[in-house]
Amino acid sequence: xxxxxxxxxxxxxxxxxxxxxxxxxxxxxxxxxxxxxxxxxxxxxxxxxxxxxxxxxxxxxxxxxxxxxxxxxxxxxxxxxxxxxxxxxxxxxxxxxxxxxxxxxxxxxxxxxxxxxxxxxxxxxxxxxxxxxxxxxxxxxxxxxxxxxxxxxxxxxxxxxxxxxxxxxxxxxxxxxxxxxxxxxxxxxxxxxxxxxxxxxxxxxxxxxxxxxxxxxxxxxxxxxxxxxxxxxxxxxxxxxxxxxxxxxxxxxxxxxxxxxxxxxxxxxxxxxxxxxxxxxxxxxxxxxxxxxxxxxxxxxxxxxxxxxxxxxxxxxxxxxxxxxxxxxxxxxxxxxxxxxxxxxxxx
Amino acid sequence: xxxxxxxxxxxxxxxxxxxxxxxxxxxxxxxxxxxxxxxxxxxxxxxxxxxxxxxxxxxxxxxxxxxxxxxxxxxxxxxxxxxxxxxxxxxxxxxxxxxxxxxxxxxxxxxxxxxxxxxxxxxxxxxxxxxxxxxxxxxxxxxxxxxxxxxxxxxxxxxxxxxxxxxxxxxxxxxxxxxxxxxxxxxxxxxxxxxxxxxxxxxxxxxxxxxxxxxxxxxxxxxxxxxxxxxxxxxxxxxxxxxxxxxxxxxxxxxxxxxxxxxxxxxxxxxxxxxxxxxxxxxxxxxxxxxxxxxxxxxxxxxxxxxxxxxxxxxxxxxxxxxxxxxxxxxxxxxxxxxxxxxxxxxx
Numbered sequence: 001x002x003x004x005x006x007x008x009x010x011x012x013x014x015x016x017x018x019x020x021x022x023x024x025x026x027x028x029x030x031x032x033x034x035x036x037x038x039x040x041x042x043x044x045x046x047x048x049x050x051x052x053x054x055x056x057x058x059x060x061x062x063x064x065x066x067x068x069x070x071x072x073x074x075x076x077x078x079x080x081x082x083x084x085x086x087x088x089x090x091x092x093x094x095x096x097x098x099x100x101x102x103x104x105x106x107x108x109x110x111x112x113x114x115x116x117x118x119x120x121x122x123x124x125x126x127x128x129x130x131x132x133x134x135x136x137x138x139x140x141x142x143x144x145x146x147x148x149x150x151x152x153x154x155x156x157x158x159x160x161x162x163x164x165x166x167x168x169x170x171x172x173x174x175x176x177x178x179x180x181x182x183x184x185x186x187x188x189x190x191x192x193x194x195x196x197x198x199x200x201x202x203x204x205x206x207x208x209x210x211x212x213x214x215x216x217x218x219x220x221x222x223x224x225x226x227x228x229x230x231x232x233x234x235x236x237x238x239x240x241x242x243x244x245x246x247x248x249x250x251x252x253x254x255x256x257x258x259x260x261x262x263x264x265x266x267x268x269x270x271x272x273x274x275x276x277x278x279x280x281x282x283x284x285x286x287x288x289x290x291x292x293x294x295x296x297x298x299x300x301x302x303x304x305x306x307x308x309x310x311x312x313x314x315x316x317x318x319x320x321x322x323x324x325x326x327x328x329x330x331x332x333x334x335x336x337x338x339x340x341x342x343x344x345x346x347x348x
Numbered sequence: 349x350x351x352x353x354x355x356x357x358x359x360x361x362x363x364x365x366x367x368x369x370x371x372x373x374x375x376x377x378x379x380x381x382x383x384x385x386x387x388x389x390x391x392x393x394x395x396x397x398x399x400x401x402x403x404x405x406x407x408x409x410x411x412x413x414x415x416x417x418x419x420x421x422x423x424x425x426x427x428x429x430x431x432x433x434x435x436x437x438x439x440x441x442x443x444x445x446x447x448x449x450x451x452x453x454x455x456x457x458x459x460x461x462x463x464x465x466x467x468x469x470x471x472x473x474x475x476x477x478x479x480x481x482x483x484x485x486x487x488x489x490x491x492x493x494x495x496x497x498x499x500x501x502x503x504x505x506x507x508x509x510x511x512x513x514x515x516x517x518x519x520x521x522x523x524x525x526x527x528x529x530x531x532x533x534x535x536x537x538x539x540x541x542x543x544x545x546x547x548x549x550x551x552x553x554x555x556x557x558x559x560x561x562x563x564x565x566x567x568x569x570x571x572x573x574x575x576x577x578x579x580x581x582x583x584x585x586x587x588x589x590x591x592x593x594x595x596x597x598x599x600x601x602x603x604x605x606x607x608x609x610x611x612x613x614x615x616x617x618x619x620x621x622x623x624x625x626x627x628x629x630x631x632x633x634x635x636x637x638x639x640x641x642x643x644x645x646x647x648x649x650x651x652x653x654x655x656x657x658x659x660x661x662x663x664x665x666x667x668x669x670x671x672x673x674x675x676x677x678x679x680x681x682x683x684x685x686x687x688x689x690x691x692x693x694x695x696x
Contacts, residue, residue, distance in 0.1 A: 107455065130637060131548035133510065133605050134517060134532065141534055143527060146520045146579065147549030147586035149633040162481065169482060172494045179491060184482065186489055190536040195546030200479035201495030231494065238495035257481050285497040289478060 003123040005116060011211075012037045012115070013085035013096040016059075017078065017229045019047035026052060027102040031115045038085040040065075042229065044077045060084060068343060074332050079204060079234050080220035086211060087344045093122060094218075095208040098231070101262040104166045107187050117191075117260035118161045118208035125155025126193040126254020135190040135258075158193070159214045159248055162241070162257040163206035168264040170203045172281065173232040176272035191258035196249050199292050202241020205231060206262045209244075215344050216305040217247045219336035221329040222288075224281050232272055235281050239329065242292045247307040250297040284323070291319055308337050351471040353464060359559075360385045360463070361433035361444040364407075365426065365577045367395035374400060375450040379463045386433040388413075390577065392425045408432060416691060422680050427552060427582050428568035434559060435692040441470060442566075443556040446579070449610040452514045455535050465539075465608035466509045466556035473503025474541040474602020483538040483606075506541070507562045507596055510589070510605040511554035516612040518551045520629065521580040524620035539606035544597050547640050550589020553579060554610045557592075561601070563692050564653040565592045567684035569677040570636075572629050580620055583629050587677065590640045595655040598645040632671070639667055656685050 012035050014021070021039070025032070036056045041049055043062035051057055065076055065084050076084050082096050095118050104112045124138040129152050137144045137153070144153050169184040194200050209218060222239035231237075248255050295314055301307040312333035319326035360383050362369070369387070373380070384404045389397055391410035399405055413424055413432050424432050430444050443466050452460045472486040477500050485492045485501070492501050517532040542548050557566060570587035596603050643662055649655040660681035667674035 129641070131542055131546050131605070133512060133548060133551065134534075135536060139534075141530060141532065143517070143519060143523055143530070145549055145551065146518050146523075147551075147583065147633060148520075149637045150630055151634045152637070164481060169491070170494050171491060172496075175491055175494075182489060182491070184489065186482075186487075186537060188483060188536060188538040189534060190538060194479055195543055197545045198479050198543030200481060201493055203481065203494065235495065257479070282498055285495060286499045289497045289500070293477070 003120050005119045007034050007036075009092045010035050010115070010119065011085075011089040011091040011094050013082050013089065013094050014039045014099055015079055015082035015085070015096070016041045016049055016099055017045065018099060019045065020050045021099060022050050022052050024099050024102070025055060029054065030111075031103065031113050035115070036091070038089060040081040040085045042078060042081050060088065069339060072339065073335050074220060074339070075223055076220065078229050079231065080223070080236050082204070083218065083220045086215060086218050087339060089211055090346060092210065092212045093119065093208060094211045096204065097262060098205045098264070100265045101165065101205060102265075104261040104263040107189070112260050112262075114163060114206065114260035114262055118163060121161035121191055121256045121259070122158050122208060122210060124158065126158035126256055127152065127155045128193050128196040128249070128254045131195055135192045139191070156252055156254050157210075158256055159253040160202070160209040160244055160255045161207065162200070162202045162255070163208070163260045163262065164258065165205055165264040166261050168267050170205055170231060170264075173272040173276050174282070176232055176267050177276070187261060188258065191256050193254050193256050194245070199242055199245055199289065200257060201238050202244065203231070204237030204240070205264065206260070207237075213253070214244060214247075214304060216337050216340045217244045217308050219333060221332045221336070222325065223328070224284065224325065228275060230267070230271065230275065232267070233275050235284065238285070239288070242288070243308070243311060243333070246292060246295060246297065246311060247304055250301065250307055251304065284325075287319065287322055305337055305340070308333055351468050353467045355382050355384075357440045358383050358463070358467065359433075359437040359439040359442050361430050361437065361442050362387045362447055363427055363430035363433070363444070364389045364397055364447055365393065366447060367393065368398045369447060370398050370400050372447050372450070373403060377402065378459070379451065379461050383463070384439070386437060388429040388433045390426060390429050408436065417687060420687065421683050422568060422687070423571055424568065426577050427579065428571070428584050430552070431566065431568045434563060434566050435687060437559055438694055440558065440560045441467065441556060442559045444552065445610060446553045446612070448613045449513065449553060450613075452609040452611040455537070460608050460610075462511060462554065462608035462610055466511060469509035469539055469604045469607070470506050470556060470558060472506065474506035474604055475500065475503045476541050476544040476597070476602045479543055483540045487539070504600055504602050505558075506604055507601040508550070508557040508592055508603045509555065510548070510550045510603070511556070511608045511610060512606065513551075513553055513612040514609050516615050518553055518579060518612075521620040521624050522630070524580055524615050525624070535609060536606065539604050541602050541604050542593070547590055547593055547637065548605060549586050550592065551579070552585030552588070553612065554608070555585075562592060562595075562652060564656050564685050564688045565595045567681060569680045569684070570673065571676070572632065572673065576623060578615075578619065578623065580615070581623050583632060586633070587636070590636065591656070591659060591681070594640060594643060594645065594659060595652055598649060598655055599652065632673075635667065635670055653685050653688070656681055
């Protein structure tokens with residue numbers, strides 16, 4: 001499926017967790033250069049950023065965050081700094097890729113244009129109500145298989161596109177330690193809608209979404225006790241994705257996963273082992289998932305903002321008694337809806 | 349993942365809708381020859397079957413069906429004759445492939461061993477409770493991604509494996525007519541568990557299942573008014589798959605889709621156009637799917653047999669008033685549980 005992608009409707013948001021972004025930007029030049037790029041510097045990062053010329057870049061730093069938001073209970077350090085970029089973007093769509101990822105190659109050796117693939121995912125319909133065994137029915141050469149009801153073939157709007165990663169897969173620290181030599185080499189040439197009611201772990205590594213619609217639910221809500229600059233330390237994106245899926249399911253929107261791939265640089269297994277010392281993410285997910293599997297939003301939450309407020313209330317009621325970090329997550333979710341109203345809910 | 353496949357645990361079931369099975373058997377020889385093959389001849393087919401030597405084959409004909417079952421309300425003509433093979437098999441697993449399909453080649457040019465791939469799908473766990481973005485977590489080189497709860501990483505037993513088709517895709521007659529020159533060339537190298545609660549159109553073209561467990565739900569239940577020998581004329585497999593998914597969801601079993609592919613011979617678009625004259629499958633699915641999306645079995649149906657009886661009752665209550673063919677489907681489902689008890693529920 002071919003879609004038109006206008007420069008004026010997409011921002012690229014990059015969280016800078018390391019100072020030298022030159023190799024990153026050079027590699028992405030063919031795909032990023034026509035778009036406005038928002039770089040949000042990790043507030044914990046002291047060194048000056050190196051960004052090559054030839055891009056329409058705006059860098060936001062700790063002082064920009066403090067200046068715009070003042071006192072806020074939301075912690076924008078580490079990977080969470082990218083969410084500030086979502087807030088200051090004025091575009092309909094946002095694409096965000098981690099700064100340790102480069103363009104991947106497909107099995108034919110062609111460099112993957114992750115921007116265009118994300119936009120195809122977002123601009124073609126999603127089909128959450130029935131699974132199409134031939135994957136994306138709108139893709140060239142594909143269609144709906146026999147038995148697919150005709151009344152569902154229009155699909156619904158896709159609000160989030162979760163891309164994948166070759167080489168260093170997105171594992172938790174235990175898996176990184178145990179499988180330190182394993183690399184993901186399997187390029188699966190498919191995009192699919194995640195069915196209604198099915199939960200998935202959305203990774204923030206390589207993600208795109210409709211910011212105008214989904215903005216109020218794209219927050220850094222859950223922060224585990226000790227977070228570093230490694231993906232394996234975080235659950236903010238997983239929590240964010242589960243919240244977004246609940247909201248999309250509730251409002252009849254779709255979410256896709258699969259293409260595009262990015263090439264992700266090596267993990268450092270030794271550091272993964274270190275971070276296990278303080279890591280409580282394992283236990284958390286075993287509480288979190290049953291919660292999300294059973295949560296049902298009322299029919300009153302007809303906006304994303306309304307759904308988030310309701311969901312935050314249910315988190316506070318049901319999960320917060322189990323662990324105080326869920327109370328903080330609920331605080332952050334409510335705070336985010338206010339920040340979004342004041343700062344995010346504006347388009348170009 | 350490597351699994352051991354014993355000759356004594358698998359039957360291949362082939363519905364013979366055409367007399368000359370020589371090219372079919374010759375092509376499948378490397379993969380079928382070590383297994384017992386059950387050929388069920390379409391009761392409507394008059395000509396004698398041609399099957400090459402070198403196989404452990406047993407052929408069942410109209411007189412075998414009548415002799416074993418006597419008077420039955422179930423119609424075993426056309427594609428539905430394969431279900432008789434499920435009944436007379438004495439093995440734990442059954443693999444069934446349409447007689448117009450040959451082994452496919454993977455992108456590296458290797459001929460696909462569909463038997464082994466189906467058995468890998470069935471013998472490795474399924475993960476219906478949370479979607480793994482890297483697809484099958486048990487596959488070599490893959491694992492569960494970050495955020496996947498550890499308590500769910502054991503998975504559950506996989507009861508059905510739905511394979512796919514290259515070249516001639518499994519479309520309804522309208523799509524065959526409209527896209528008469530389109531061929532499926534996209535080999536997606538993935539197997540995935542269809543999530544809990546998500547419905548899918550299981551095609552009977554290339555399918556495998558745990559016969560010992562799932563047998564009571566592997567019936568030809570729904571027959572549309574005018575069925576021929578073309579897949580596009582039938583909904584029996586789609587209905588069967590939806591019933592099987594409901595039962596698997598209710599009992600905590602898994603169902604997978606994806607690999608293996610088979611190569612399917614061309615459709616005849618002219619004949620597809622012909623069959624549209626009497627085809628009511630389109631309207632039916634628009635009633636059927638909402639029914640399956642909302643049906644919930646009680647916790648009393650703790651066996652597949654119990655679930656089927658309960659489901660048949662709900663079909664009779666909710667769907668039969670809309671169209672008499674649903675009453676016939678409910679009859680066939682109940683009849684099948686009796687046939688299975690008398691003839692199917694025996695192992696080697």
